[in-house]
Amino acid sequence: MNRIPLILAATALSAAPALAADVIYDEPPAPMAVVAPAAGWTGVYIGIQGGGAFNPESPDDLGLRTNGFAGPIIGGGVDAFGNNFDSSFDSSFIGGAHIGYDYQMGSVVLGAILDINALDVTQTASAFSNTPAFYTAERGLDYLATARLRAGYLVTPSALAYVTGGVAYGEVDYGFSTDSPAVTGVNPAAIVNQDEDDFGYTVGAGMEVLVTDNISFGAEYLYTNLGGGDSFTRLSGGPFDGSGTAVIAGNSTDFTSGGDFDFHTVTAKLSYRFN
Template identity: 30%
Template structure:
């Protein structure tokens, strides 16, 4: 009889222990899953860029004589900006740049005209496909034009508008690459007495930037 009671007690204790263990397993807190934050284009950035430029210039001398010239050269400079990305993938921003522009050529056979620096302030609108963003940009631009010939060395600042499009691609969370095309119309201005210069330029360039 005593043996029977002992076996029954042991069986009851084992059953209770198994039930308690099962309850602990059922009520266990699942492990916490940590999600990787989605990439965003929001933030400030600064970068460098360089490429090729094709400038078309025309000159009118005293309203009677005309000359046209193509100015092929290179550009190199830096840019800085800020982006805001919305939940629907739209990205808006503002950007400014300053570049050195090398493109001297001769007008009327002996007068050398060219630009040495240019800059712009623009708005940008784009759409983000995760780390790839396509964008359009437009705004105000300016350039310093200079003309040289015997006993004359003059320069003046031209201003106009610029517009273009490009692609930014983030290779890391902090670094992105850029490819861009821009057209700039710098308007017309009298650079020396009796001589008006009118020029516009197309630029293709690539860039590298750091995002903060």
């Protein structure tokens, strides 16, 4: 009988390792990857831009307007010029600086921007008479400032597509030249409103991408229209007052360059963001 407890004890000891081997331990969970949050768009930014200013359409032709008479101009009225009119738009580089502020609301970004640019675009309109002689009016712009709002949508957390629009301002310089022998020191070309402060509008769209938390790069298209302006040239004496020979006081002919001063710009933009 004394052997029975010994047999039971030996059986228990031999079974213990097997039971221990059947115990299952859970593996510790793998560490989760920590994703850095995307940089936000809210904040002030400053930057530079550069590109081109152009207009594929020719400006309106030089216009003629008689004052005080309806008679001939240079021997044949307006017909003295026939269809001898020409106009062109000279493109240029545009470049400058900007400052703005954006506010992000989920995937929507609203903001405002001010910029100023240097450029050298010119509208030229010429008429050629049967005399023969040329009459050329030029309207040029050497700087442009805009104040705009913009509204955008985040295509991705770091890529913003937007539309923009606002007010545009520039000083348009006006000039006139002719080789007509009828324009003399006694009867010179009188330029009215040689330089103009012109206000207009600008609208466009763009895309901007955050390349780092503080640096963004983008491309922008704008259409700018500064209006028709009030500059023109008044000629009197000789044929320009309808007399052909003598001077008739109060009679004159105006050479006008009608049509809006408008153009397109495409620029690349680099900004630093204080977010």
